[in-house]
Amino acid sequence: KNIKNILTPKISQGSNNYLNKIKNLVKKYHINLIIPLTDYDIILLSRNKKKIKNLFNCDVLVSDLWFVKSCMNKILFSEFCNKNNLTSPKIISKKQINKIKLPVIKKLINGSGSKDLEIINSKSSLKKINFKKDFLQKFIIGQEYHMDILNDFNGKFVACCVKKKLLMWNGE
Numbered sequence: 001k002n003i004k005n006i007l008t009p010k011i012s013q014g015s016n017n018y019l020n021k022i023k024n025l026v027k028k029y030h031i032n033l034i035i036p037l038t039d040y041d042i043i044l045l046s047r048n049k050k051k052i053k054n055l056f057n058c059d060v061l062v063s064d065l066w067f068v069k070s071c072m073n074k075i076l077f078s079e080f081c082n083k084n085n086l087t088s089p090k091i092i093s094k095k096q097i098n099k100i101k102l103p104v105i106k107k108l109i110n111g112s113g114s115k116d117l118e119i120i121n122s123k124s125s126l127k128k129i130n131f132k133k134d135f136l137q138k139f140i141i142g143q144e145y146h147m148d149i150l151n152d153f154n155g156k157f158v159a160c161c162v163k164k165k166l167l168m169w170n171g172e
Contacts, residue, residue, distance in 0.1 A: 023055070034058060103119050105119060107135060109134065144164075147162050
């Protein structure tokens with residue numbers, strides 16, 4: 001088959017515009033599987049995956065909306081990890097700020113691609129934290145690994161891939 005390169009609108013240009021383009025492409029090219037590649041479209045596609053399946057018999061390879069939202073909100077994701085006995089860096093609350101050992105990591109609560117991630121090394125920098133949009137985590141020194149897990153459409157494990165992080169650019 002011929003492979004076509006098709007440019008879709010950015011979600012920032014309007015979610016309806018993006019979603020209508022996706023639906024039109026699925027219909028025109030008889031696409032039966034959509035695999036989102038960025039954080040920007042994952043919530044919208046998760047929210048609409050049943051509609052796309054029902055209209056076009058096209059699967060969207062994305063988790064359910066509640067889980068996607070939990071992963072996008074780093075505090076909710078940390079709570080999910082704790083509840084499921086998965087080790088994750090400790091979150092430091094606003095009440096604990098005067099007792100913490102530096103350095104710590106500042107992250108956006110809702111963010112993507114390590115945007116605005118900062119290593120905080122001074123007590124004076126702690127005073128600038130906006131706890132409505134940011135949170136702090138314990139700084140951990142060590143090797144970082146990433147794991148992709150592929151399940152079938154019934155949630156049954158198919159395969160996984162573990163990667164040693166050597167370099168990160170824009171969260172990738």
